[in-house]
Amino acid sequence: MKTIMLTVNGEAYELAVAPNDMLLDVIRDKLDLTGAKKGCDTGACGACTVIMDGEPILSCMTLAVRCHGREITTIEGLAPRGELHPLQQAAIDHNAVQCGFCTPGWLLSAKALLDGNPHPSQEEVRTAIAGNLCRCTGYKKIEDAISAVAGRNQGVVKGKNRD
Amino acid sequence: MANTDLDSVEQYDAIGTSPDRSDAKSKATGRAVFIEDMHFRGMLYGKVLRSKFAHARILSIDTARAEKMPGVRGVVTGADIPVLHGEALKDDCFLARDKVRYRGEGVAAVAAVDEETAEEALSLIDVCYEELPAVFDPEEAIKPEAPLIHEQLGAYRHAPGIEPISGTNICNYFHLEKGDVDKGFAEADLIIEDKFTTGMQQHCTLETHCGICLIDDDNRLTLWATNDSPYRTRKEIADALKIPQINVRVICAPYIGGNFGGKGGLKAEAAAIALAWKIRNKPIRVLFTREEEFTSAIVRHPSVIYLKTGVKKDGAITARAVRMYFATGAYAEKGPTITRFGGVSGAGPYNIPNVKIEASCVYTNRQLSGAMRGYSGPQAAWAYESHMDNVACKLGIDPLEFRLRHVYTDGDTHASGQEIYSEGLKECLEKIGERMEWGKKSLGRNRGKGVACMERAVKTPFGSAAFVKVNEDGTVDLLSSTTEVGQGADTVLCQIVAEELGVPFDWVKKATPDTSTTPYDTSTTSSRSTFHMGNAAKAAAADAKGQILKLAAELLKTNADDLAIKGGNVYLKDNGGSSLSIAQVLGKHFGHSATVLGRGFYYPHLEVPVEYFSTHMIFWLLGAHGVEVEVNRQTGEVKILKVYAAMDVGKALHPSNCTAQLEGGVSMGLGFALYENFIFRGGDFLNPSLLDYKIPTALEMPEIEPIIVECAHEEGPYGAKGIGETTNVSLPPALANAIYDAVGVRIHELPITPEKILYALKQVSEKKTQQRADADPATVGNPFGGKK
Structure with missing residues (x-):
């Protein structure tokens, strides 16, 4: 076991982890932050996506010992005081949620995108979530949700849009 | 029979609108509980040893070394649970017995204190196989010389209308005729023939299959599962284990991470049940890996x-x-x-x-x-x-x-x-x-x-039932065994209850399916839920509404027929101003100890034999x-x-x-x-x-x-x-x-x-x-x- 320091959603943790512990298992099992999901355990589905130092990463493929001193944001950190992040609100408004298993992952990919690029093109939006598989939605309403927030960043007001 | 004037006459409050899905917020915040988020005290973790042969006789299985491994709590093989299960045809085993019939079939399972230990113990199980000729193509498999996959096909129990052909690999033959095709072809100027094929497709639900099973010493079984149809599953388990249905409780995870038909029947559940059948009084979880989804769950029929x-x-x-x-x-x-x-x-x-x-x-x-x-x-x-x-x-005709x-x-x-x-x-x-x-x-x-x-x-024709519980404050619980697998059933069923009962949409919540509390439903499949469970929920809401109106009519000294409910308030149809909330109606009748229960059951009746x-x-x-x-x-x-x-x-x-x-x-x-x-x-x-x-x-x-x-x-x-x-x-x-x-x-x-x-x-x-x-x-x- 090795001790690492980790900041997760603004809180500092000192954790004892095994050399082969993955970040996903650590945040789910040791921190009880279960919003990140294990959909494949091989880095192929994106359900385990979290943000590390501003970048979206696959936590199922990331060794916890490599995260010493890093800052992590999980889906639970997106709405810390019960308020919804604009992306979460847009996900609800645009009916972009079905089974919900992939939702935390693509929301974090989208947050990382918009934090670095507040005015993405539609192609940039699609590329940002290309690593987040969704079997339910066909991605259209997900793209609509992200684009609506990006549009608001550009001063374009997009309201609740239900077709 | 099309009822085209239905929507032009009625004005709806909840129907035909698109309210926020009732599950959207908990899913967007990551708070929604899926089965992989559920843990029980003392829970053991199961893993399955799978066949590496497509078709082989099992000569022996030696589990002794695995059983002795520290952390292992038990090993189970097909011999420990020698029964068959299935829906229309009961041919499947919980774990293979005598022979394996596909690569990926479960041969033995281990329960241990954690998944790693269980996985490691699998490598200590020795299985001796004698490989048999295999057949992969359906047209090869129907040839008389094809290897027989189920020698006992003729002895299996099956539902009426299913026609297995004993001594072949055909487990159902269906035949339908209308008119006289020979005559029709004789009349034709041109006959066109084609052959088409399709391959395998997997559901690839983002959440993999999972079952957590606990069986106590009195054969009372509780199964928590990512299962689309708790009652169908309860029946399959009770039939197989020959225990009364009341002893089998199937509880669905609050949310199921995708289904598309893949989460019916016994998949991960089969191994969890097999382990729990042997290792009593402990919840045992079997969670499929993504690879098992491909090798050992189900696929679309080629x-x-x-x-x-x-x-x-x-x-x-x-x-x-x-x-x-x-x-x-x-x-x-x-x-x-x-x-x-x-x-x-x-x-x-x-x-x-x-x-x-x-x-x-x-x-x-x-x-x-x-x-x-x-x-x-x-x-x-x-x-x-x-x-x-x-x-x-x-023919040279435009295809449309x-x-x-x-x-x-x-x-x-x-x-x-x-x-x-x-x-x-x-x-x-x-x-x-x-x-x-x-x-x-x-x-x-x-x-x-x-x-x-x-x-x-x-x-x-298959039935669906629902209960509606009206609470003291007028909010409503809908008890229904339809599972929310992402399709939005919870939302649409709550809309139906809200519309029928006359309460705001967000006053209605649907309970998580549990065979000990939510009433019968055959399955969440076939796009049947909106129609069948929708009718049951509508009937249950109408039943509850009738009771509330009757109580209100006594209070308002009028006839129930003269009353209606809208926005959670009972009012006189002729005089919208005078109204009582549902809470007031219940409170004035029963004080602080009141409820109204509505029930509904829908079963389609057709003019043909059942x-x-x-x-x-x-x-x-x-x-x-x-x-x-x-x-x-x-x-x-x-x-x-x-x-x-x-x-x-x-x-x-x-x-x-x-x-x-x-x-x-x-x-x-x-x-x-x-x-x-x-x-x-x-x-x-x-x-x-x-x-x-x-x-x-x-x-x-x-x-x-x-x-x-x-x-x-x-x-x-x-x-x-x-x-x-x-x-x-x-x-x-x-x-x-x-x-x-x-x-x-x-x-x-x-x-x-x-x-x-x-x-x-x-x-x-x-x-x-x-x-x-x-x-x-x-x-x-x-x-x-x-x-x-």
């Missing part, structure tokens, strides 16, 4: 379908004969009923006077095939809709016009003998034609348009797709320019959820059409991962235009039918038809890979060269002698 159609020169269809083979893998799973439904719809949604359909469900030594979105609809539609274009082409001429309409007789009613299919095709500017707008070189339509049966999976349906799922493509002649790649997706939903109770289903169906249909397939080399399966088995990402998705058609059904809640099951079904043939329109090649085998297109283009070009050499200009450039 199929081989032969079609033969007789036509007159003027385009009249005189007869159609269809022969279908569905490869069900090593165990029947839902294959027998899938074959039945595939057979019923084998000739397509057309008015054809003489029809003969034969459908066989065939065992092979592959992983199990079972229910998957569309059941057998996608295979059947791939064949009959590709064939329809081929026939139209041979040909369909519109033959598509059945109210009053026509289906191949099953049932009279068609509430048919919105023609409208789906017409709307797609309008939007695509069919016959008007040309897309240019190497571009083309295609259409296809489909019918799919809804499983009939059959297990009737061939007459309470409604048909009807829809169509239009596709515009561009084909790259150099690479064989297909670029999809736009998809038009239409479904007749009866009445769109939640329009946004309808378009969500239409869009999601396009994604699953595109995967099936273009790239999803299992790659085998002999018995070996080469791509059991999401890295090597590609499903569509956001980048692959084309522009989609969803089209909702509403041909109300008089027995549906507010006229509604269903949608989710079949929004993928007619997309692959529409795409193939568009490819034909673009470059003149007809692909007969799914998926439509670039290699197949290039090969077909090469054949056309070689044929052209040959034809030029033969100096026959009449057919140059046309592989079929039609319009291209």
